[in-house]
Every structure is written in C-alpha cells, then in structure tokens.
Amino acid sequence: MPTVLKALAGTLALTMCASTSVRALDVDPGDYTALPPGTSAFIMYGNYAQRNSINVVGVGDINQGYQLDSAVGIARFVHWMDIAGITVDPQVLIPFGSLYNGRLGGSRVASSSGFGNPILAATAWLVNKPDPVYSTYFGITPFLTLPLGKYDRDAAVNIGSDVFQATLQAGLIQGIAPKFHVDLIGDVTFSTDSRVAGPGRQYLTRDASYQAQSYLRYALTDKISLAVGHSYTFGGDQYVGGIKNGLRTEGHQIRGVVQAFLDPTLQIQVAAFHDFGVKGGFEQDFGVKVRLLKVFAASK
Known part of the structure; x- marks a missing residue:
C-alpha cells in the first residue's frame, strides 16, 4: 500500500487535469442542435464538485485521507457558418477555476487556481433535419486541447497540464415523440506523454x-425542458x-438537468450529478453545474 500511495502522489496532478479536460467535453442536452449559419453564442459554465474518496485499481476504494473540491468555470465562444452546404461551428473553450481542499494520504496539498488548458473545436453536421417533432441532427466534432494552462510538475494538483489531447466526438439528436428527444454522444480521447515529479523524471x-x-x-x-442523463467513461x-x-478514467455518472429560456435568446441551465462505479480515480460525491447561454441572431 505505501508504494501505491507514493505513486499516487507523483501522478495525481495528471489525473486531475485530465479529469478537468474530460469534463470540459461533457455534452448538455440539445448541444448537437444545428443553429442557422451566421448565428453566434457565448456560453458560461460554472461547475462545483466534491470528492471524498479515491479508487485505485488493484487496491480498491480509499475513503480516508483523500479529498479534493473543485470550482471550475468555462467560457465558450461559438459561431455557426456554412461551408460547402454543411453547417459548421468553430468554437473555443477556456477553462478556469480552482482545485482546493486537497488531501493526499491525510496530508494537505496546495490548491491550484488559474486558467486550464484551452480547447479548440468545430462541429460539422452531416445530418441536419429540423422538424417540430421528429428532428434529426448528427454531427462530428474534433477537439484539440492545448497545454497552455497553469501547470507545475512538482505540484500535487494542477488546473492545467503539459499534455496535448485530441478528441473525436460524434453526437446524435433524434425526436422520438411529441415533446420527447433522445441525445446520444460518444467520443475517444488521445493524450501525449508527460514528465512526472520524482527521481528520474519518468x-x-x-x-x-x-x-x-x-x-x-x-x-x-x-420555454422549459427537463432531462435525465447518464455518462460512462472507460x-x-x-x-x-x-x-x-492504478489510475484510469472509468466510472458512471447520473445527471438531472433543467433548462429554461428567460427570453428567446437567453437560456439558463441547472444540472446536478453524482458519480458511481468509479475505478482508478476520484469519485465526485455530488456536483452542480450552472450554464448561461446567450445567442446572437444571424446577421441579415
């Protein structure tokens, strides 16, 4: 056990910054709706989560002495345009916030605050069929995460990282009955290597x-919609x-979401989530995410 915990202290920084990046790629209900070309949007996210246990593959859950809270925001800028008859939305995501109240093996670790790694992305809609009931949207989104956030190799936790990440995501929205839609999203993420603290800089x-x-x-x-969701990472x-x-990205998350339009161009969303079945990482006991979406109509 001591050897495992020592290894954790040396690599937890990468685990947490990777978790922040993955959560930045979480999809909200309706995200794969294609808006008219010329439309722009500014989206602000606020996410709070508590973690009071960690799972290590081959060891199991460690419920004492491991803790981490996070308050992370994301500023997102999106613009829809037409390229050769296909709707495309280039966008940039800028994470920021703080990882704090951290404990490793019962010892306090310094918090990390500042900007995380920025993300560039663009969805291309291969199917774009709006309909009052049976609408269908299918898009593919490449993401590129850049290692420009705040990062200290010798720190226990970091809001940023020193790795590039490339993600390919596909999303489908399908109307199945009056007032009911299903959203299905899948993605894969690849990461470059990182040097870790400790002898030899492995x-x-x-x-x-x-x-x-x-x-x-x-x-x-x-004006108001409700959603229940599930996420599985592995x-x-x-x-x-x-x-x-002993660390990896595996676990389930259940979500409950309420979305409401305050006016035709301004939407607020509140979501609550809970992790379970986590293997090889921190489990989020409880989390809340608030999103504010402002749409700017297409220019005429």
Missing part, C-alpha cells in the same frame, strides 16, 4: 479513453515508466 503515458453520454429530454413547456489506463499506477 514519463507518464495514458491509453486512449472513451466516453458515452445519453439524455432523454422532455419539453415541459415551450479506458485511459496510466503508466509510469511503463508500469501501471
């Missing part, structure tokens, strides 16, 4: 990680010097 490598997300949405009124085994360290 490399930390990570296998590809995968995520599957789904929602069932119900339009309560013309893969992402980590290796230090070619040896597995």
